Amino acid sequence: MAKKVALLVGGWSAERQVSLDKGKSVEKALIEAGYDVTVIDVKKDIPALIAALTPKPDAVFNNLHGRGGEDGVIQGVLEMLEIPYTHSGVLASAIGMDKPIARRLAASVGVPVAEGRVATKDEVLSGKVMDAPYVVKPTNEGSSVGVRIVLENDNHPPLDAESWVYGETVLVERYIPGRELTVAVLDGVAQAVTEIVSQTRFFDYEAKYHDTRTSYVMPAPVSDDVYNTALDYAKRVYDVLGCEGLARCDFRYDDSKAGATGLCFLEINTQPGCTAESIGPSQVIRNGKTFAELCAHLVENARCHALDQANQTAHGAAPSSDGAAATQKKRA
Numbered sequence: 001m002a003k004k005v006a007l008l009v010g011g012w013s014a015e016r017q018v019s020l021d022k023g024k025s026v027e028k029a030l031i032e033a034g035y036d037v038t039v040i041d042v043k044k045d046i047p048a049l050i051a052a053l054t055p056k057p058d059a060v061f062n063n064l065h066g067r068g069g070e071d072g073v074i075q076g077v078l079e080m081l082e083i084p085y086t087h088s089g090v091l092a093s094a095i096g097m098d099k100p101i102a103r104r105l106a107a108s109v110g111v112p113v114a115e116g117r118v119a120t121k122d123e124v125l126s127g128k129v130m131d132a133p134y135v136v137k138p139t140n141e142g143s144s145v146g147v148r149i150v151l152e153n154d155n156h157p158p159l160d161a162e163s164w165v166y167g168e169t170v171l172v173e174r175y176i177p178g179r180e181l182t183v184a185v186l187d188g189v190a191q192a193v194t195e196i197v198s199q200t201r202f203f204d205y206e207a208k209y210h211d212t213r214t215s216y217v218m219p220a221p222v223s224d225d226v227y228n229t230a231l232d233y234a235k236r237v238y239d240v241l242g243c244e245g246l247a248r249c250d251f252r253y254d255d256s257k258a259g260a261t262g263l264c265f266l267e268i269n270t271q272p273g274c275t276a277e278s279i280g281p282s283q284v285i286r287n288g289k290t291f292a293e294l295c296a297h298l299v300e301n302a303r304c305h306a307l308d309q310a311n312q313t314a315h316g317a318a319p320s321s322d323g324a325a326a327t328q329k330k331r332a
Contacts (some may be wrong), residue, residue: 025275026054033296071097089305116173133175138166168222176252183234184280188233191283195220229260
């Protein structure tokens with residue numbers, strides 16, 4: 001009998017439509033892999049979600065993005081229901097979505113981050129929070145939602161007070177000129193380095209999902225030193241956050257600096273876009289898996305983290321360290 005998989009799509013974040021669109025590719029891949037798939041359009045209605053998950057499926061494929069979907073909220077619900085789910089658990093998801101905390105943890109394992117601080121919205125509007133150029137971004141949104149670069153002699157305020165709906169705090173970071181690099185990590189193994197070439201000022205929401213001029217170059221045309229350092233940094237961040245399954249680390253690379261000294265961590269995405277063409281899966285596909293095999297791999301490794309840890313403790317075994325034996329893939 002085919003394993004029953006509930007595919008969660010939609011959600012209530014700014015990335016709802018992205019989840020719905022990309023979920024179609026995941027559904028097709030899971031059916032191809034032989035699973036009995038039920039698609040659930042998740043709304044901000046927990047009783048309705050529980051009803052849709054009754055009777056319990058064998059696993060949940062979490063294809064939600066943004067707040068509620070990749071910040072530990074839906075993971076907590078699934079933990080309560082004791083239903084195994086894909087990708088990272090509650091803690092790693094919450095930390096990965098909280099950019100200031102993720103930055104601090106990255107720095108703690110020797111991964112460079114841009115100069116930055118958390119400021120209030122009023123401080124940012126005063127224009128005195130940091131000398132330009134700098135970047136303002138929400139502390140807990142994905143897909144570059146709400147991100148703006150503030151340049152010298154800008155005639156516009158650092159953010160639009162009326163349209164800023166992301167809370168009273170703002171992450172302000174020194175703008176790093178140069179190139180966009182990104183690394184997917186699967187089960188603790190860094191996969192490859194992709195350079196994102198966008199026609200917008202940076203890889204913003206428009207460039208990610210609507211601008212057909214955006215291109216992805218894999219492997220990234222950088223030196224071996226930069227390439228392998230990006231792999232190493234991505235694995236370090238993945239491990240220190242305790243991520244599982246598929247995640248993706250984004251970097252800025254200032255190629256005017258010597259070697260890998262211009263490489264700077266931006267953020268980690270614990271629920272990266274999941275189609276065969278998406279950056280994370282495309283790196284895994286390059287290394288030998290088909291997209292259907294990747295989706296099946298995520299399902300077969302789905303787990304309910306708290307329950308697994310309780311079972312390990314009950315049997316006298318310490319919980320394993322995520323990705324402890326993993327190594328990254330050098331440039332082919």
